[in-house]
Amino acid sequence: MKTFSVTSDIFGHPRGLLYLFFAELWERFSFYGMRALLVLYMTKHLLFSDEMSFGIYAAYMSLVYVTPLLGGMLADKILGFRKAIILGGVLMALGHFFLTFEHPMFFYSSLAFIIVGNGFFKPNISSFVGKLYKDGDTRRDAGFTIFYMGINIGGAVAPLLCAWLAEVYGWHYGFVLAGIGMLLGLLVFKNGLNRKVFEEHGVVPNENIYNEKKWGITRGRLVVLGAFLAVPIFAIIVCFHQFEHYLVWVVTSFLLLYLIYILKQVTKQERQKLFVAVYFTALYTLFSAIFEQAGSSLTLFADRSVNLIGLNAAQTNSINSGFIILLAIPFSMLWTFLNRINKNPNSAIKFGLGVFFLGLGFIVFGLSAQQVDEFAKTPMFYLILGTFIYTVGELFLSPIGLSKMTELSPVKYVAFIMGVWFSANFYGHFFAGKIAKLTTVSGDGLGVFSEGIFGEITTMISGLSTATISQKGMLFQQLYSYVSVYANFGVITASIGILVILFSTPIKRLMNGVH
Structure with a gap:
């Protein structure tokens, strides 16, 4: 009788793709479910003005797409994909659940948790998909298209369910459902790790660098500590969103300088x-x-x-x-x-x-x-x-x-x-x-x-x-x-x-x- 290992292909693709598909689906469920409620929650429940709500939303969405630069870099050098994805998922789940507390500190902190968490989760799970395929594997584009469908299933279903729950039972229930979605994504990913479907992909790139101590703390733990310490900084940026237009120049300068550095190394x-x-x-x-x-x-x-x-x-x-x-x-x-x-x-x-x-x-x-x-x-x-x-x-x-x-x-x-x-x-x-x-x-x-x-x-x-x-x-x-x-x-x-x-x-x- 023919047997299959946990790393054998399924539907013509690496088995790990299935786990990454569902992990990303639930993460996008949490992200888009919360996003669908955010502006309405600010204008209808917190009674913010339209101008203030749009300013906060714009700053939040901008930062969500900036932090993957830092999260990707730290995963490349220190954490590896696996630890970065788990760290990002935990931070995002905390952000969703913090939205259930009605206090400005919790509100801005929750957005900051999601911003930082997304930076560790989003680029690294996408990179992980690429690692499942060897160079020249013609299935790669098809695999990413399947993965992309998972993103859109989460993005399509979440606003309907979270918005319905928020309307019928209250805003906080919608945010809790989004947080549960994130936890489900983490559980799926952890289950994939336990089943070893990712083989040796995504591990810490260099154990010596990860365990090297600075100020008595290993570099790996310093990244985790730094992620939590970054939360109040991003919370302040979102709160003072009037200065958000300067962010474009800061990000552009950082991108250009680091790209020039990479060009010299390759x-x-x-x-x-x-x-x-x-x-x-x-x-x-x-x-x-x-x-x-x-x-x-x-x-x-x-x-x-x-x-x-x-x-x-x-x-x-x-x-x-x-x-x-x-x-x-x-x-x-x-x-x-x-x-x-x-x-x-x-x-x-x-x-x-x-x-x-x-x-x-x-x-x-x-x-x-x-x-x-x-x-x-x-x-x-x-x-x-x-x-x-x-x-x-x-x-x-x-x-x-x-x-x-x-x-x-x-x-x-x-x-x-x-x-x-x-x-x-x-x-x-x-x-x-x-x-x-x-x-x-x-x-x-x-x-x-x-x-x-x-x-x-x-x-x-x-x-x-x-x-x-x-x-x-x-x-x-x-x-x-x-x-x-x-x-x-x-x-x-x-x-x-x-x-x-x-x-x-x-x-x-x-x-x-x-x-």
């Missing part, structure tokens, strides 16, 4: 691959800046300018995750099939296609104005179709990017480079806010996209002209503001996607054999 071939990793991160930043309209201006667009059926504006945010869940397995099978017939496009082309489809999705949002009714409302069909198209773009880019970071990074710095990848979300949120502000209606006219070549693009795609809109009321002016921004950024983004595809050959050469 070989020419590694340097070339690192250049491609930075190039892909820049493209992901552009992608994120447009994509993240989903949580801000697109939600308001759905609320004010779309004839919604069966969903309210907030619930439309689940459409993207729903499509990810439906499409992730077919895409994973597609990459496997294309590999088998030697037709799988290289990653540079996939990135170009991802950016192109994102732009095309936003062009569809602009097209919705072609069928506007007398109440300045557009058909919901366009919102669903546009979201479907940019979700296809997301599947071409996001999981593939996760996969490529682990292959393109120098071995000693893989978790830090994964943190660099996640910093694209930090910059994306920053620029997404700037883009969202362009959709607001002011007394200064119809905005920058109503004039010149931009105005012509708006009219061509939306069917709305400034002459027509000037004779209409405020609702039509607001609709024009939305579709003019979406149409023009859609065209710009799709054009960049085409250029990325056209210039994929020299990028492929710099990848030195990485597909």
Whole structure:
């Protein structure tokens, strides 16, 4: 009779992928469940002003995508993936549970716990997935696509359950459920360690460095102590969120200096691959800046300018995750099939296609104005179709990017480079806010996209002209503001996607054999 070891493949992939899939699913359940409640909790329960709530939320989300840089670096040098993931999970669980205490100190501290914990958990579990596959393993992209589906299952289900529990029984029950989700993720990961499904991957990189004492404490314990001591620092930063814009300069300076340091330490071939990793991160930043309209201006667009059926504006945010869940397995099978017939496009082309489809999705949002009714409302069909198209773009880019970071990074710095990848979300949120502000209606006219070549693009795609809109009321002016921004950024983004595809050959050469 044939027997299988705990490390044998399951569904054609390393068995460890299954444990990382469920660990990440529950971690994302906790993160997105809490995020769905946060702004509403601040405005409705803590009675913060909208301005203050948005400021805290922006600072929190920015920092969440900054700390993976530090967490990745510390895992590379001292902790290893395993200990970093467990430390991050414990800190995040504490953060969720602290939100049940109604006191400013606990509120800001809870956000800080999650910020620090996410820095240790997020980049290292993604890097861990890459370690399950040997160099050149053609299953890698498919594996990351499956892993990415776990993220979206957690992201889709959590807001529904946590928000329902908060509404029916109280805010704190919603936060407790998010915390329980994080604990479940830790239990799944610990069970994987006990079953040895990860073999020797993710252990402490250098026991001598980990156990070396400084001030009478080992370096490993110093990292843990430092993580807890960092909590009040991040809590203060969130509290004084008015100065958040300086964070961009600090993060950029740190990134550039450390990347220059790495470039001096690696070989020419590694340097070339690192250049491609930075190039892909820049493209992901552009992608994120447009994509993240989903949580801000697109939600308001759905609320004010779309004839919604069966969903309210907030619930439309689940459409993207729903499509990810439906499409992730077919895409994973597609990459496997294309590999088998030697037709799988290289990653540079996939990135170009991802950016192109994102732009095309936003062009569809602009097209919705072609069928506007007398109440300045557009058909919901366009919102669903546009979201479907940019979700296809997301599947071409996001999981593939996760996969490529682990292959393109120098071995000693893989978790830090994964943190660099996640910093694209930090910059994306920053620029997404700037883009969202362009959709607001002011007394200064119809905005920058109503004039010149931009105005012509708006009219061509939306069917709305400034002459027509000037004779209409405020609702039509607001609709024009939305579709003019979406149409023009859609065209710009799709054009960049085409250029990325056209210039994929020299990028492929710099990848030195990485597909």
